[in-house]
Amino acid sequence: MTMLQLDAEALYAELREGVRGLLKPEGALVGVWSGGAWLAERLQKDLGLPGGDKGHGVISSTLHRDDFSERGLAAGTDATRLPFAIDGRHIVLIDDVLYTGRTLRAVINELFDFGRPASVTLAVLVDRGGRELPMAAAFAAARIVLPATQRLSLARADDGHFSFTVTNPHHPHD
Numbered sequence: 001m002t003m004l005q006l007d008a009e010a011l012y013a014e015l016r017e018g019v020r021g022l023l024k025p026e027g028a029l030v031g032v033w034s035g036g037a038w039l040a041e042r043l044q045k046d047l048g049l050p051g052g053d054k055g056h057g058v059i060s061s062t063l064h065r066d067d068f069s070e071r072g073l074a075a076g077t078d079a080t081r082l083p084f085a086i087d088g089r090h091i092v093l094i095d096d097v098l099y100t101g102r103t104l105r106a107v108i109n110e111l112f113d114f115g116r117p118a119s120v121t122l123a124v125l126v127d128r129g130g131r132e133l134p135m136a137a138a139f140a141a142a143r144i145v146l147p148a149t150q151r152l153s154l155a156r157a158d159d160g161h162f163s164f165t166v167t168n169p170h171h172p173h174d
């Protein structure tokens, strides 16, 4: 087990204010399934955005992943739900963790299957470095460095509260 402690609720409050600053008048939130979708759902409500509680979009990376042959048709294949026209919109993508950038590459492909946004920006809870593609977040509530062996995972409790855990997937008892 690692000593890293991240207060996901405090980081969420930072993210909320960062996203408030990024949103343009014709802006819309799209959360990356699954952790980013939880965040977008709460941001939609907390920022009082048009369309009500379900006015945000959700997007899945599954169908465009470059590791599709390894991951296959995992859960989330049909998670994409965009309840507004993409054409001409200023989209703010929301995700919990930004690492290699490969999920984001797939998600942008999926987004463009639905139309041509005016712009796409990214806001994340945590940027953990380790990029393998030229992707960057316009806002990150935290920027940290984690060993490649460790995974940072966001959880959402029944009452909606967020927490982070850091695990060593190949050494689960560390």
Ligand SMILES: O=P(O)(O)OC[C@H]1O[C@H](OP(=O)(O)OP(=O)(O)O)[C@H](O)[C@@H]1O
Pocket: 032, 033, 034, 035, 036, 095, 096, 097, 098, 099, 100, 101, 102, 103, 104
């Ligand atoms: O930058 P990357 O290296 O692509 O990693 C970041 C992605 O990994 C996680 O998603 P994951 O596909 O594990 O699904 P989850 O959100 O359901 O945990 C996380 O939520 C990001 O979307």
Ligand SMILES: O=c1cc[nH]c(=O)[nH]1
Pocket: 097, 099, 128, 150, 151, 152, 153, 154
């Ligand atoms: O640490 C990581 C890396 C990729 N995806 C995550 O959710 N966490």
